[in-house]
Amino acid sequence: MVMAISSLGVGSGVLTSDLVDQLVAAERKPTETRLTQKTQQTEALLSAYGKLRSAVTELRLPMRQLSSPDNLKAFSASSSNDDIGVSVDATKASRGTYSVEVTSLASAQALASQTVFADRDATSVGQGELQLSVGDKITNITIDSSNDTLQGLANAINESDAGVSAGVIDTGSGYQLVLSADETGTANAVSISVTGDTGGTDTDNEGLSRFAFNTGMDADAGLQETIAASDAVMKVNGVEVTRSTNTFENVIDGLTFDIKAEGTSTIKVSQDLGAVADRVQGFVDKFNGLQSTIDSLAGFNAEAGVGSLLTGDSTVRGVQNQLRSILTRVVPGMENASVRSLADVGITTDWETGGLEFDRAKFEEQLKANPDDVTALFAEQGRTTDSQVEFVRSGLDTQPGSYDINVTQAATRGQLVGGSALGTSFNITDTNDELALTVNDDITVNLALTQGTYADQQSMLDEIQAQLDANNALNAAGTSVQVGVDGAGQLTFTSSQYGSESSVALSSAEDGATFGLDTNTSTAGVDVAGTIDGRAAEGDGQVLYLGSGNGGASGLQVRILGDQTGSRGSITFVEGVGERTVDMVTSMVGAGGAIESRTDSLNRELEQIQDSQVRLEERIAAYRERLVSQFSAADSLIAQLNSTRDYVSQQLAALAPNNNRDN
Numbered sequence: 001m002v003m004a005i006s007s008l009g010v011g012s013g014v015l016t017s018d019l020v021d022q023l024v025a026a027e028r029k030p031t032e033t034r035l036t037q038k039t040q041q042t043e044a045l046l047s048a049y050g051k052l053r054s055a056v057t058e059l060r061l062p063m064r065q066l067s068s069p070d071n072l073k074a075f076s077a078s079s080s081n082d083d084i085g086v087s088v089d090a091t092k093a094s095r096g097t098y099s100v101e102v103t104s105l106a107s108a109q110a111l112a113s114q115t116v117f118a119d120r121d122a123t124s125v126g127q128g129e130l131q132l133s134v135g136d137k138i139t140n141i142t143i144d145s146s147n148d149t150l151q152g153l154a155n156a157i158n159e160s161d162a163g164v165s166a167g168v169i170d171t172g173s174g175y176q177l178v179l180s181a182d183e184t185g186t187a188n189a190v191s192i193s194v195t196g197d198t199g200g201t202d203t204d205n206e207g208l209s210r211f212a213f214n215t216g217m218d219a220d221a222g223l224q225e226t227i228a229a230s231d232a233v234m235k236v237n238g239v240e241v242t243r244s245t246n247t248f249e250n251v252i253d254g255l256t257f258d259i260k261a262e263g264t265s266t267i268k269v270s271q272d273l274g275a276v277a278d279r280v281q282g283f284v285d286k287f288n289g290l291q292s293t294i295d296s297l298a299g300f301n302a303e304a305g306v307g308s309l310l311t312g313d314s315t316v317r318g319v320q321n322q323l324r325s326i327l328t329r330v331v332p333g334m335e336n337a338s339v340r341s342l343a344d345v346g347i348t349t350d351w352e353t354g355g356l357e358f359d360r361a362k363f364e365e366q367l368k369a370n371p372d373d374v375t376a377l378f379a380e381q382g383r384t385t386d387s388q389v390e391f392v393r394s395g396l397d398t399q400p401g402s403y404d405i406n407v408t409q410a411a412t413r414g415q416l417v418g419g420s421a422l423g424t425s426f427n428i429t430d431t432n433d434e435l436a437l438t439v440n441d442d443i444t445v446n447l448a449l450t451q452g453t454y455a456d457q458q459s460m461l462d463e464i465q466a467q468l469d470a471n472n473a474l475n476a477a478g479t480s481v482q483v484g485v486d487g488a489g490q491l492t493f494t495s496s497q498y499g500s501e502s503s504v505a506l507s508s509a510e511d512g513a514t515f516g517l518d519t520n521t522s523t524a525g526v527d528v529a530g531t532i533d534g535r536a537a538e539g540d541g542q543v544l545y546l547g548s549g550n551g552g553a554s555g556l557q558v559r560i561l562g563d564q565t566g567s568r569g570s571i572t573f574v575e576g577v578g579e580r581t582v583d584m585v586t587s588m589v590g591a592g593g594a595i596e597s598r599t600d601s602l603n604r605e606l607e608q609i610q611d612s613q614v615r616l617e618e619r620i621a622a623y624r625e626r627l628v629s630q631f632s633a634a635d636s637l638i639a640q641l642n643s644t645r646d647y648v649s650q651q652l653a654a655l656a657p658n659n660n661r662d663n
Helices: 018-057 062-066 150-159 205-212 273-298 315-330 360-369 371-378 456-470 470-479 577-589 594-662
Strands: 077-078 084-088 096-104 112-113 127-134 137-143 166-171 175-181 190-195 225-226 234-237 239-243 254-259 263-269 347-349 356-358 381-385 387-395 401-410 412-422 427-428 436-437 444-447 452-453 481-485 490-498 504-509 522-524 529-532 534-539 542-544 557-560 564-574
Touching: 018 273, 018 315, 018 412, 018 577, 018 594, 062 577, 077 084, 084 263, 112 315, 127 205, 150 166, 150 175, 150 387, 175 225, 234 254, 273 315, 273 356, 273 360, 315 347, 315 594, 360 371, 371 381, 371 577, 381 387, 387 564, 401 557, 412 504, 444 456, 444 470, 452 456, 456 481, 490 504, 504 522, 504 557, 529 542, 577 594
Parallel strands: none
Antiparallel strands: 077 263, 084 254, 096 234, 096 263, 112 175, 112 225, 127 137, 127 190, 166 175, 234 239, 347 356, 381 564, 387 557, 401 529, 401 564, 412 490, 412 522, 427 452, 436 444, 436 504, 481 490, 529 534, 534 542, 542 557
């Protein structure tokens, strides 16, 4: 009889589950140990490359700052009078000393009703329509039974966004309406006319006409001017400058004046050498931080004879070699310059530690003496042989070198020209004071000339130019229009923008003949055309540029000033240390870079290790099943043998008494 075995070891007492576990563990251990060690090593390498990547990336920000020419031309400004404040755009300013005298502050116009009303919410003010003109903005406001009170009128004005704020004042003996322009300056003066006045005529100072106002009105009629609109006026080195606000911009490149009171001041603009040196120190610190990281990851302890995790690693060597090549070389294109390499400005390498040392005093001395060369040392720069050719920027594929420039067509500006000569004296009234222009195809410019008599041509031109300079639409678009007279005595309007998108056209004129504009000609501008490095370039306004795939000059952009055609000399493009380092770091840590590629390879190794672990588990599971099957079969056989043994033993024992009786 064969006994059923319910568990391992029942038949033999030896082939137990514990024995299977021990055999399986022994089978698993060598491979598992190897995979664990390989996983730990790969993860350690990934961590090390992560630290290397982070340290290399840290170089990018300070070098990107140094790769911008503007960041190497830092300036600071000071004022001797706190009431005449000055701020500086360090990237646009230049050294200089200026004498400033403020003779007038800008103020916003204020008006008040001359009529005192008994109640703000009940007394009728009259019904009709108010037309508010502020600068070139015109707003119509209807006063009817829904808002026919002093407070209702004030609310309607405030809700209209006309550029005027209104309020009601309790004088103690009644209520008055007060108005103030939202913006300062004479260009934002307020004019108010009335139509459809139900309380009388539109000008009889009854009903709604009590709120009319213009500078030519009777002082006893309509609103009263309590504060006149005025412009801020100051003299810079004796030259008078006017602005509608107390902030003066674009008077001197890079400087903004904020004035609080009349007075005089001396403005000094000096180069802030320390600010630039701080940026260089920031790069040196980041580089030395990278070197410390490399030492910890790839250093070798000669005394102990022990290396680090990345000792001898080719990627680390590549990073070090490329950086040394950039930081110790003579910058191409600067072989004959006063400053040729980082060592010339006090940045040297400690060959024992691999770190950088920075002589701040030497750097500031060189920056002060040779600002252009120091700028080119760090930042990209284009040096032209023609003073009217300006370097704009390079492209990703632009290579250092010299490239010839030839212009076949100079850029021009859009212009409007009158059909007949401009007169010599003018009487501007409400029949000829309005002109409307369309500038650069999409800017509508409405001009309302100051009415009056202009005795000569220049005073008329000055009035038109003042209106153009103060025009909100032009200022919002960041452009301008210049008025003048051509050789034939005809009035001209010229856009400040160059190129095919530049134009000036007459939209309307109340009396064009006053200005010789009853017939006129509008001519659009053209883009510059020519070649760079002998290759056909594209034009955008005054900017001539090459697209990609055009050799070493690919991506190069230059601005062509003046109207000369033919050869315009050459441009030498210099790629400084900062720009080159930024490109190198980007290539190292970016897709396909050395560090990224090594990291990807290690991640693939981890995936392979995980696959090997899965296969190990599958093999061990099959091995366990095989052992259990073999042990079960052996245990069953042993159980059978034990059963047979017991049976035979029982039979032999049963025969033993019979044998004794026979004896």
